[in-house]
Amino acid sequence: MGAQYDVVIIGSGLGGLVCGYILSKNGYKVIIVEKNHQIGGCLQTFKRKGVKFDTGMHYIGSMQPGQILHSFFSYLNLNKDVTLSPLDPNGFETISLQGRKYYYANGYENFIETLAKSFPKNREEIKEYVKQIRAIADASPINNLQEINNHIIIEPNIIKATVNEFIESITSNKELQNVLIGNLPLYAGVKDKTPIYIHAFIKNFYIQSAYRIVGGSDVIASSLANSIRSFGGEIITSQEVDKIICDSTHATAIQTKEGELITGKFFISNVHPEITMEKIESPLIRKIYKERIKHLENSIGNFTVYIKFKPDSVPYLNSNFYFYEFDDLWETNNYNPEKWPQSYLFMHQCNQKEMTFAESAELSGYMKFDDVREWENTTVGKRGEAYLQFKEEKAERFIKKLNDSFPGIMNNIEYYETSTPLTYRDYTATKEGSMYGILRDTNLPVQTYISQRTKIPNLFLTGQNINTHGILGVMIGSIITCAEFIGLNNIIKDIHIH
Ligand SMILES: Cc1cc2nc3c(=O)[nH]c(=O)nc-3n(C[C@H](O)[C@H](O)[C@H](O)COP(=O)(O)OP(=O)(O)OC[C@H]3O[C@@H](n4cnc5c(N)ncnc54)[C@H](O)[C@@H]3O)c2cc1C
Numbered sequence: 001m002g003a004q005y006d007v008v009i010i011g012s013g014l015g016g017l018v019c020g021y022i023l024s025k026n027g028y029k030v031i032i033v034e035k036n037h038q039i040g041g042c043l044q045t046f047k048r049k050g051v052k053f054d055t056g057m058h059y060i061g062s063m064q065p066g067q068i069l070h071s072f073f074s075y076l077n078l079n080k081d082v083t084l085s086p087l088d089p090n091g092f093e094t095i096s097l098q099g100r101k102y103y104y105a106n107g108y109e110n111f112i113e114t115l116a117k118s119f120p121k122n123r124e125e126i127k128e129y130v131k132q133i134r135a136i137a138d139a140s141p142i143n144n145l146q147e148i149n150n151h152i153i154i155e156p157n158i159i160k161a162t163v164n165e166f167i168e169s170i171t172s173n174k175e176l177q178n179v180l181i182g183n184l185p186l187y188a189g190v191k192d193k194t195p196i197y198i199h200a201f202i203k204n205f206y207i208q209s210a211y212r213i214v215g216g217s218d219v220i221a222s223s224l225a226n227s228i229r230s231f232g233g234e235i236i237t238s239q240e241v242d243k244i245i246c247d248s249t250h251a252t253a254i255q256t257k258e259g260e261l262i263t264g265k266f267f268i269s270n271v272h273p274e275i276t277m278e279k280i281e282s283p284l285i286r287k288i289y290k291e292r293i294k295h296l297e298n299s300i301g302n303f304t305v306y307i308k309f310k311p312d313s314v315p316y317l318n319s320n321f322y323f324y325e326f327d328d329l330w331e332t333n334n335y336n337p338e339k340w341p342q343s344y345l346f347m348h349q350c351n352q353k354e355m356t357f358a359e360s361a362e363l364s365g366y367m368k369f370d371d372v373r374e375w376e377n378t379t380v381g382k383r384g385e386a387y388l389q390f391k392e393e394k395a396e397r398f399i400k401k402l403n404d405s406f407p408g409i410m411n412n413i414e415y416y417e418t419s420t421p422l423t424y425r426d427y428t429a430t431k432e433g434s435m436y437g438i439l440r441d442t443n444l445p446v447q448t449y450i451s452q453r454t455k456i457p458n459l460f461l462t463g464q465n466i467n468t469h470g471i472l473g474v475m476i477g478s479i480i481t482c483a484e485f486i487g488l489n490n491i492i493k494d495i496h497i498h
Contacts, residue, residue: 013041
């Protein structure tokens with residue numbers, strides 16, 4: 001039987017959708033197969049009491065004309081559908097260290113001057129910090145839309161240093177060190193492991209400009225899906241891929257739990273690599289490789305409280321509020337369960353372009369899978385009373401802690417909902433509800449830098465485990481995957497045209 005499709009993509013997360021867009025635009029007959037009713041993976045939203053909540057895409061950066069994400073959005077025809085609201089350019093992030101507040105401002109000079117007001121003696125160090133993170137981000141060709149003649153996506157020498165080594169080389173001022181890693185949860189950084197390039201890409205990305213997405217991140221998914229369909233691509237939902245069927249040399253088809261058998265010439269998995277490997281039975285994928293992937297550490301998960309405020313009760317906060325009780329922010333991962341939560345990120349949601357009062361917010365903090373492991377064999381909505389009590393107790397602690405920084409806010413909450421790492425595991429199939437997938441580790445550069453290629457020549461990977469996570473990381477990862485089909489420089493040329 002001839003293959004039905006040129007490319008079968010498993011999963012409709014950002015990675016799957018961007019690959020679907022690029023390949024269908026370039027004439028490939030594409031189908032995307034998604035297990036959930038709703039497409040988008042981390043771009044999914046949900047509604048409670050009339051309010052829409054984001055689940056995994058709260059703010060984005062580098063969206064001014066000429067900046068990198070703006071170029072990608074133009075290429076992907078997203079600018080027409082996505083409305084943005086700028087965060088406060090003089091303080092898009094507020095870093096609260098036991099109540100002492102510091103601000104990240106947009107624009108390199110503004111960032112330096114704003115932090116130098118708090119650290120006047122360290123002005124030159126802050127300057128050097130900005131210079132170095134820019135240099136690291138500039139060393140990545142795709143980040144700068146440069147055509148390249150080899151496959152070096154990131155210069156090997158910048159994978160070698162860890163974030164903490166880099167920060168310590170910049171300044172010995174402990175408070176400034178903490179402030180410079182103040183939005184650590186954006187990459188779930190781990191001391192002595194997380195490579196500096198992850199920190200540098202993310203900091204450089206948001207320092208240039210920072211925006212909330214008006215009305216919810218699902219608009220990114222629906223815009224990409226509409227474009228894919230307009231190019232002749234198909235997207236099917238509520239079909240969970242159970243097997244990637246292979247003959248002795250190639251992948252030939254996917255089989256869903258619901259009974260669909262879809263044949264293709266090429267396959268791309270947007271699913272976590274370990275889960276992808278579990279779906280393959282082929283002598284080409286050796287057991288030792290599956291075991292190696294299985295034993296890689298994944299980034300930490302999170303607990304989130306989705307809050308609806310009473311009408312006109314809470315003034316809109318146009319800054320993301322990062323709170324820490326630790327003396328050393330690298331301790332954030334090793335929180336004491338008795339004292340939890342010792343850190344959190346509080347973000348108001350933007351429902352319309354001009355906001356006076358917040359309608360809703362999200363309060364989010366690290367949570368290890370071990371904290372919810374006793375319910376690991378349960379599914380959404382059927383985890384039992386003890387789990388509901390666990391979530392309720394955590395939510396109460398969390399809101400009380402928030403109230404210390406925002407006195408009286410707890411009285412303005414009309415309704416809340418919660419999620420745990422189990423929620424993410426079940427909605428996106430990421431390993432143990434990990435936020436950003438496999439943890440990049442400077443000590444294991446080869447093992448934790450996952451290739452888009454697999455041992456099966458017509459099966460590729462995409463998504464946040466390729467390149468890095470986040471909107472920029474995943475879009476670049478998708479370009480790297482699609483380069484296998486149409487060539488990296490052809491894609492880069494096409495981006496330049498838009
Ligand atoms: C809490 C949180 C907050 C975040 N905030 C931001 C932010 O503000 N800004 C930012 O840039 N990034 C943010 N990120 C990161 C960003 O959302 C992710 O890196 C990115 O969306 C991941 O995209 P992906 O394509 O790799 O995979 P995913 O979004 O995980 O999608 C994978 C898809 O595959 C589907 N799937 C899985 N198994 C199967 C199967 N067997 N068959 C069919 N389909 C399957 C899933 O249902 C899902 O739709 C956040 C992440 C989290 C968790």
